[in-house]
Amino acid sequence: MKRICKWGGIALIWAGAFFLLQALLVPKYMDGIPDGALVREYYRETTEHDVIFIGDCEVYENFSPVTLWENYGITSYVRGSPQQLIWHSYYTLKDTLERETPQAVVFNVLSMQYSEPQSEAYNRMALDDLPLSVNKIQAVLASKMEDETLLSYIFPLFRYHSRWSELTASDFRYLFYQDALSHNGFLMRADVRPVTTIPEPKKLANYQFADVCYEYLDKIRLLCEEEGVELILIKAPSLYPHWYEEWDRQMVDYAGEHGLTYINFLDRIDEVGLDFSTDTYDQGLHLNLSGAEKLSDYFGAILRDAGIPDRREDEALSAVWAEKCEAYHAQAEAQYAELAEKGYLTRATTPGSQIPAGE
Amino acid sequence: MKHNGKKLSALLLALLLCLALLAGCGGNNGGNDQAGGGSTNGQNSGADGEGAQEASAFVFVSNGVEVKMNAEADPIVEALGEPISSYDAPSCAFQGTDWIYTYDGFQLNTYPLNDVNYVSSVVFTSDAVATPEGLEIGGTREDMIAAYGEDYTEEYGMCTYTRGDSQLSILFGDGAITSIEYLAVLPEQ
Secondary structure (H helix, E strand, O other), X not given: OHHHHHHHHHHHHHXXXXXXXXXXXXXXXXXXOHHHHHHHHHXXXXXXXXXXXXXXXXXXXXXXXXXXXXXXXXXXXXXXXXXXXXXXXXHHHXXXXXXXXXXXXXXXXXXXXXXXXXXXXXXXXXXXXXXXOHHHHHHHHHHOOOOOOOHHHHOOHHHHHHHHHHOOHHHHHOOOOOOOOOEOOEOOOOOOOOOOOOOOOOOOOOOOOXXXXXXXXXXXXXXXXXXXXXXXXXXXXXXXXXXXXXXXXXHHHHHHHXXXXXXXXXXXXXXXXXXXXXXXXXXXXXXXXXXXXXXXXHHHHHHHHOOOOOOOOOHHHHHHHHHHHXXXXXXXXXXXXXXXXXXXXXXXXXXXXXXXXXX | OHHHHHHHHHHHHHHHHHHHHHHHHOXXXXXXXXXXXXOOOOOOOOOEOEOOOOOOOOEEXXXXXXXXXXXXXXXXXXXXXXXXXXXXXXXXXXXXXXXXXXXXXXXXXXXXXXXXXXXXXXXXXXXXXOXXXXXXXXXXXXXXXXXXXXXXXXXXXXXXXXXXXXXXXXXXXXXXXXXEEEEEOOOOO
């Protein structure tokens, strides 16, 4: 018995040391790349959501859950990650639906153009923070690049061990707890960089979306059907990269064939009220705060008309969202104040800024 | 208290051992940035400038300026003169910025690697420019074969020649060339 206790103790110490090291060495994404923190933040939510967004930066930069709440009482969360490919989206959704049952899932279809994994960096930001489960293992197997290993996603220490020489104070400061950088998955940028030109799109040899993308789109649709969740397909109104007519037609056809709603917001820029001289922070790739609020307000009316309930009468939910709104408006005010003072945003107010705080 | 002290010492010792082991097993699989390292645009990750070019690689020439694929872009852009427009497209999560320079008749695209921009492609946008071998938008398949031969692959009306770390892709529509593109490729691709 004593012997078992002794070896058990040693094993525990080793396991503790391993996980402590792992926690220290994995990227925390607290300095300059908040996009990498988005997946983990979802798991801190204490209440459920009626609307879940899935997709890439075209959802987490363009839709503001706080605006949906304030204007329509709609509870929502943006489960986005950078260059989230369609198999990432499917497994992220699967993970979400194991935790809650929203009334609607909104999927941005830009990723239909990618039939293969694009880079390890984006895989990491989509998958590292998914809790360990069969779902995560399937997600990794579907996503990994040729030279990536499943084991390194289960134990990220095997991937990040060489970061030991690059550790900064931030790795120690955020060892056990990382600040929330998003507002229910929305990353805020209040600065403006207007569209002055958009490159002419090049002609493609083949505009047909790959079979594998349709396979995952079917999986997303069927998963929503099984759970009784309405699936809404959207194309966010980002002007670049180009969204081809031929691609759009395929989505219109798919939605028609399966009785889904598909909204291409590029066709509704005027209706939404977007002005790309003021509503984008990077020349039309993403909307800034004012643009995201306009788009969310417009989409909120569509969601309301589709029957998504107004939860503002729910006191418990209202209390939770009051805190979220407070944090949101505090950051918005801080960004506008910094813009007024300096003309640009730093990390003091904007985790995604490439300019360190104090500069 | 003494017992806890022993446990803490053992934990610290284990931690140090782990660090030593992991540092030792090193390996260079990236891990040098927050985002897990790796390629920035999924298209290229190993270009190392002109040294990687083979003599036979395709080269586009505009006003006497040679534009080689995977070559450092900034000196080329400077030599080409003021573009009609330029557009920078930062990738999600700051994995780098692609630049698109528009000139009369063509676009020059770049990709970033280790803070240096390299040429990723040249895309013809009109018949205002031609390849050094004389091929231009509006040309025919016979023109293409006369200029580059028959050693090409074809998919969906796109004929692709590969030489060194470059490709030349020629797209046909209604019997005529509708697009010409020089594209950087990795040597192993």
